[in-house]
Amino acid sequence: MDKGNAIEVKDVKKKFRVYFDKGNQLKERLLFRSRNRYEDRWVLNGISFNVKKGEAVGLIGHNGCGKSTTLKLLTRIMYPTEGTIELSGRVSSLIELGAGFHPDMSGRENIYTNASIFGLTKKEIDERMDDIVEFSEMEQFLDNPVRTYSSGMYMRLAFSVAINVNADILLIDEILAVGDINFQAKCFNKLKEIKAQGTTIVIVSHSLGQIEQICDRTIWIDGGKIKADGKPRDVHPEYMDFMGQKRQVIAEKENARKEEKSGKKAGERGEDAESGESGEDKKRWGNGHARINKVRLLDEQGKSQSAFATGSPITIEMDYSVRQKVEDAVFGIGIFNQNGQQVYGTNTRIDQMDEFALEKDGTMSVHLDQVNLLPGIYLLDIAIESQVGVPVDYFREAYTFEMYSQIGDVGIVRLNHQWKI
Ligand SMILES: Nc1ncnc2c1ncn2[C@@H]1O[C@H](COP(=O)(O)OP(=O)(O)OP(=O)(O)O)[C@@H](O)[C@H]1O
Numbered sequence: 001m002d003k004g005n006a007i008e009v010k011d012v013k014k015k016f017r018v019y020f021d022k023g024n025q026l027k028e029r030l031l032f033r034s035r036n037r038y039e040d041r042w043v044l045n046g047i048s049f050n051v052k053k054g055e056a057v058g059l060i061g062h063n064g065c066g067k068s069t070t071l072k073l074l075t076r077i078m079y080p081t082e083g084t085i086e087l088s089g090r091v092s093s094l095i096e097l098g099a100g101f102h103p104d105m106s107g108r109e110n111i112y113t114n115a116s117i118f119g120l121t122k123k124e125i126d127e128r129m130d131d132i133v134e135f136s137e138m139e140q141f142l143d144n145p146v147r148t149y150s151s152g153m154y155m156r157l158a159f160s161v162a163i164n165v166n167a168d169i170l171l172i173d174e175i176l177a178v179g180d181i182n183f184q185a186k187c188f189n190k191l192k193e194i195k196a197q198g199t200t201i202v203i204v205s206h207s208l209g210q211i212e213q214i215c216d217r218t219i220w221i222d223g224g225k226i227k228a229d230g231k232p233r234d235v236h237p238e239y240m241d242f243m244g245q246k247r248q249v250i251a252e253k254e255n256a257r258k259e260e261k262s263g264k265k266a267g268e269r270g271e272d273a274e275s276g277e278s279g280e281d282k283k284r285w286g287n288g289h290a291r292i293n294k295v296r297l298l299d300e301q302g303k304s305q306s307a308f309a310t311g312s313p314i315t316i317e318m319d320y321s322v323r324q325k326v327e328d329a330v331f332g333i334g335i336f337n338q339n340g341q342q343v344y345g346t347n348t349r350i351d352q353m354d355e356f357a358l359e360k361d362g363t364m365s366v367h368l369d370q371v372n373l374l375p376g377i378y379l380l381d382i383a384i385e386s387q388v389g390v391p392v393d394y395f396r397e398a399y400t401f402e403m404y405s406q407i408g409d410v411g412i413v414r415l416n417h418q419w420k421i
Pocket of ligand 1: 016017018041043061062063064065066067068069070
């Protein structure tokens, strides 16, 4: 093993044998009596990487890609099917927090047993006891059996032990799932401190922001292999794009399903559309003189998309058909978040566009220069009405789209800003 490395992973493969249920019925049980039906599932297909001493590395990838499995292999909770893993130094892990806790023993007793699992002597534990207790903020409960703890309290204690054992290598799975917001912030700061002291850290997280703040490097796992390995600021945009495209496919399917449903509804309703709101379809109403047939959201290149980066331009295109001339028509859009809160709405009357009538089928478009909505799912309402406010076609949730961003600012919209000191 290279002296400068804390971790060396060479061509590691991992498969799980997944056994199928034999079934509950007698017939099924008899049928499968002599056979154990199973499938070998390869989760890792040959991954290799080294982590230098003192380096902090983040593992990213979509759900089920094998991040936690990689971490468990590093902790030796499980072993690779093929390949080798070498580690140099004392390892502490925040993976299965409190896995070694005994429910009937007190918090204090558990600190002793748990810390000894990490390789500390009684003397070393005595020396660190104050730090562990202080960090956990659990002093008043320390002599109660841990079965009386809430899950958050349990986590606090386990976390406090794991970060106070002075490990050379710290392995962490989704760390900020621990405790309440204040405790999470405290854990996060402590991690930065631990890193500054030269501890090697490997973190699994879905929060790219967290990884950017702590890690020097990101490893992206996909399809059982390493898809990218480099500086977080280089790997994360690539990953965001990839995930954006995946979401795009899902959102497109959802929009196609909506379109098909609304098409069917239109056919089903036929002439009844004249009668205004249909009781069976609360998402669409109007006198039916004109109708929105298709909605597209276009990116800068004019390509139809369902996921956009915060701050990018979007053009909304609406194809409509006309059955009966609509005098003084008004087109409107409304954007809502998933809580039903309207984040924006406007129409051609508010924007003082010149009056126009709808006489034949056509396309209306509205260009939004800079859509500063923060990451989340948004629903778009489209409406045609006549100047006096009679709904012609109000199409609620006509389109679903998603905004994504790799900046961690919070809220609904991003406000353009500059800091100065
Ligand atoms: N003990 C096991 N037996 C069978 N399959 C397993 C076992 N542990 C994990 N897997 C499978 O291995 C794959 C990878 O799981 P893993 O927990 O490593 O994913 P992950 O990348 O950490 O996902 P997430 O982001 O959802 O936490 C999954 O398909 C999971 O079902």
